[in-house]
Amino acid sequence: MTREPFPDMADVIAHAGRVAYRSETPADRDAHGALWARQAHAPHEGYPLFGKIHSARQRHAMLHLLCQICGQEPDENTDGVLWLLPTVPGRLPDDDGNGIITTYPPVCRPCAGLALRQCPPLRHAHAVLRVRDVQVYGVSGAAFTLIASSAVFREALDCPYDSPDLVGVVAVQQLLRLTDYSDAQDETT
Template sequence: MSNDLRRAHAALIPYTPFITQWSEERDSPSQIVERPGRGIGYSDETVNDRDGNGVLWFRMPSRPGQGRPLFTKVHPQRQRQAMRRLLCGVCGQPADQNADGTLWLLCDFRGDWPDWPERMAVTEPPVCRPCVRVASRLCPALRNRCVAVRARRAPVAGVWGALYRSGGHSPPVPVGDVSIAYGDPAIRWVRAFALLRELHECVILDVDTLCPESTAG
């Protein structure tokens, strides 16, 4: 890593999102096993490994601020916490809510379908209004192509995670990443690393109007 890149990286550390994984939060060693008739589990499973719907979750220690931020990776438990409690994914404080709904900052994909983002499942937690400025300026995925969205309803819909299949007499075999709804029997074969909410009754807002300084350079 060049000195210029190191300096740029260090400058971003104070703005590290709440849900970002840090380098000292390494994957916890775990052995995936098949539970006959019940999908997958850990060989040394505890009650903390599953959510209230019985879905198995990816294990990872929580050590925010230790090491360096891995901006392209998300910490599973903090993402889940932010989504369940409607916390801002940037600062971890309560997301902005008003009569029009909870505030999200999303990449602009209005060309995907006519009433986008209606009925869209998202893994991105909502945001608070002050963090719109930070996220829209500093997040490479959002810079110059984001919109603010308020959703009056955003129910928890499912999870995104690694899907496994039975290995027969061998350990279960991962077959790919999927988004899957709670209630789908196949969710028993998923190890989740993100919670999904589905957006309904959406209103799209202009970021510059919502936060005039958000695009200031």
């Protein structure tokens, strides 16, 4: 939303060999020790900024497997949970043999149609999947080089929780690994 600007990384410093905030609280880190970006919270104020996802809402939807649009239960049947992912035309999302890594939460059936009509990346090309197995994988965020007490932005990075790079990343989005899935494109056409 326009009233929830993208997180400002100006307060990020290096402390004890990892990224930190000067006034860090326990709520700033997740159970894996990742530091999360701070972002204003003003739901329903302003208008949507496609591609600018609110960190806390995205994380909550991912960890609780809630619909990425309405925040309610996603569509689920015996084939799995419904997932709608942007992709390259004519291709399923990349799977290196270990599953699909995504920042997109699942979706309920009514919101899937809405998303296909209103989200520019999904209108261009998308995959519809039924997913039977989901694991928390890591974070997507801003990677910093730590120099003394300073943290200098290096690059955007997808970082597994078991990576040594995690100490230098400020998380912006939760990553999940989707495995044991099937193509469900016919469910939205």
